[in-house]
Amino acid sequence: MSNDKTYKGSCFCGAVQLTVKGEPAAMGYCHCESCRHWSAGPVNAFILWKPEDVEITQGAENIGTYSKSPQSLRKWCKTCGGHILSEHPTMGLTDVYAAVIPSFPYKPGVHVNYQEAVLRIHDGVPKLKDFPAEMGGSGESIPE
Template identity: 75%
Template structure:
């Protein structure tokens, strides 16, 4: 249930068959440079927004959502109709990564680059660059050069 005093944002897959809302504030926003995210997104970097699972509500097309998990750390979700990627559940972290590109009205503001040691696209934006993940997300917390 969405609490009325929380901001909510709408999102959807590429064709619109799957629609959802996220409510409240994301626990983090940034860019992931890992090989898995690059391969899954077919791009050099993936913009993420992290939410508590309770903040993500499927409002249409739940039956159209497919799941693939290469590892137990990530359950990647997509629309079975168009193939559009929607989000990734991270059970070990207790978070859901809703891809920033599929939330149409979220004022996206990245604060960190994760898994930057694997990057294929150097980004000089002044944001912290993490070797893997911040300590609070189970990583080493080690920074790397921009």
């Protein structure tokens, strides 16, 4: 993917629109209880971007924010309730949920927090107990 490549995304109803550009920092699946609870699903597909590579192009005034912890500022559309992204200030990254950018060629490279998984996925993608060491985790791999 070229650094000048841009992808468009939106919330469920389209009131909030965004673009992402360049290369993501990482892509994968999170199995932690917080992501599962927030997404109302057994796993959350993420794409992490540098904050400067994510731009809200429409509907910024329609974004609600919730922070259960300082690690994540979760954002959603106030009209449809559709989840859009999470800012992770302690990591210096923004997670734009994979489903929000339908044209993006999503290729997961890791499962994080797999020790908390409620849905086991046998896809050959590395499974980490928590987070990579460079992101403050143990970096420890665990079996599928």
